[in-house]
Amino acid sequence: MQVSPSPSPACWSCHAATDGAHFCPACGKIQPLASADYFAFFGLPQRLQLDADDLERRYLSLSWKLHPDNFVRADQFERDLSLELSSQLNDAYRTLRDPVSRVEYLLARLGVRKEGQTRQQAPPELLEEVFELNESLEELHMAREAGGDGDETAELRRRLEEAGRGFEKKLADVDAELAAASRDLDAAMDGARDPLLARLNEILNRRSYIRNLVANVARELQEGEPA
Amino acid sequence: MAYSDKVIDHYKNPRNVGSMPKSDPQVGTGMVGAPECGDVMRLQIKVNPETQVIEDAKFKTFGCGSAIASSSLATEWVKGKTVEDALQIKNTDIVRELSLPPVKIHCSVLAEDAIKAAIGDWKRKRAESESQPEASTAAAQGD
Numbered sequence: 001m002q003v004s005p006s007p008s009p010a011c012w013s014c015h016a017a018t019d020g021a022h023f024c025p026a027c028g029k030i031q032p033l034a035s036a037d038y039f040a041f042f043g044l045p046q047r048l049q050l051d052a053d054d055l056e057r058r059y060l061s062l063s064w065k066l067h068p069d070n071f072v073r074a075d076q077f078e079r080d081l082s083l084e085l086s087s088q089l090n091d092a093y094r095t096l097r098d099p100v101s102r103v104e105y106l107l108a109r110l111g112v113r114k115e116g117q118t119r120q121q122a123p124p125e126l127l128e129e130v131f132e133l134n135e136s137l138e139e140l141h142m143a144r145e146a147g148g149d150g151d152e153t154a155e156l157r158r159r160l161e162e163a164g165r166g167f168e169k170k171l172a173d174v175d176a177e178l179a180a181a182s183r184d185l186d187a188a189m190d191g192a193r194d195p196l197l198a199r200l201n202e203i204l205n206r207r208s209y210i211r212n213l214v215a216n217v218a219r220e221l222q223e224g225e226p227a
Numbered sequence: 228m229a230y231s232d233k234v235i236d237h238y239k240n241p242r243n244v245g246s247m248p249k250s251d252p253q254v255g256t257g258m259v260g261a262p263e264c265g266d267v268m269r270l271q272i273k274v275n276p277e278t279q280v281i282e283d284a285k286f287k288t289f290g291c292g293s294a295i296a297s298s299s300l301a302t303e304w305v306k307g308k309t310v311e312d313a314l315q316i317k318n319t320d321i322v323r324e325l326s327l328p329p330v331k332i333h334c335s336v337l338a339e340d341a342i343k344a345a346i347g348d349w350k351r352k353r354a355e356s357e358s359q360p361e362a363s364t365a366a367a368q369g370d
Contacts, residue, residue, distance in 0.1 A: 131287075
């Protein structure tokens, strides 16, 4: 969990210590990526709570400094670095700006969240609920496709709107849980982090079902809107 | 990303879509989900209590084409197998049969988990009915 990258990298041009900065403090030359970590890219510690305005300022300042336009007269090596770092900057900003993808990123980085290998299950009640609502969605969809009778479709719509509101509430609740667990993780000592990381992962898992449903319900209700 | 012909075939003509009564003592129900994408899958098996052969299987999946194809294939494969043989089905077999790309491997994992969950549910029911034969008969009739 060290933020600072490998032991004091040296400038490729003047060999002064760069301390992981994007530009050499001695000669000012652009430097290769010192750390793959998105937090470190902005000079930030690996903390989940971050000040969005501060992040934006860092992003704007770096995008100005790293912009390929500044390197049109530099040699190929520096032009390539400018492109590479600008692209990394955009990925890092997109990821860290959103509190949910920030958690996903940190967990993936720490090896807690592995794509395609998870076998953790959501609570069975949630799966049941998600399944049932998906069935109602399908029912509404088919009733509409069949041009079914107005009253029936209206009743289905009403039920879906209600269920949709329920799940929007759940989404807000799970986001609040995620924010609270993020605060706990930032405050935790090293030894206490593992259970909190597992908890964050469990919250993210539940969230993905709820988020999908909210999106599906919204899409279905929108499509069914009388023209 | 292009789907393989076999995925498209299962997606367009899914086998064994549907449901069986959950409370039937011969039926095992597995409900699983993939947290990466929010897909949910329900797979049910009907087991002959004498031979332990899976005589019927049904599924319903809300998810992408690969998740639907994986569960459709899983129902085809478990039918006619004994529960012990069905437990041997691995997600890698599904990956191979459907030529799933790496980003869709979790769909095959989901199908394997669904088979195991359905068999687990059936075994639990059977153990319960053996310990309380009268209560379970009454419950089954009540349906």
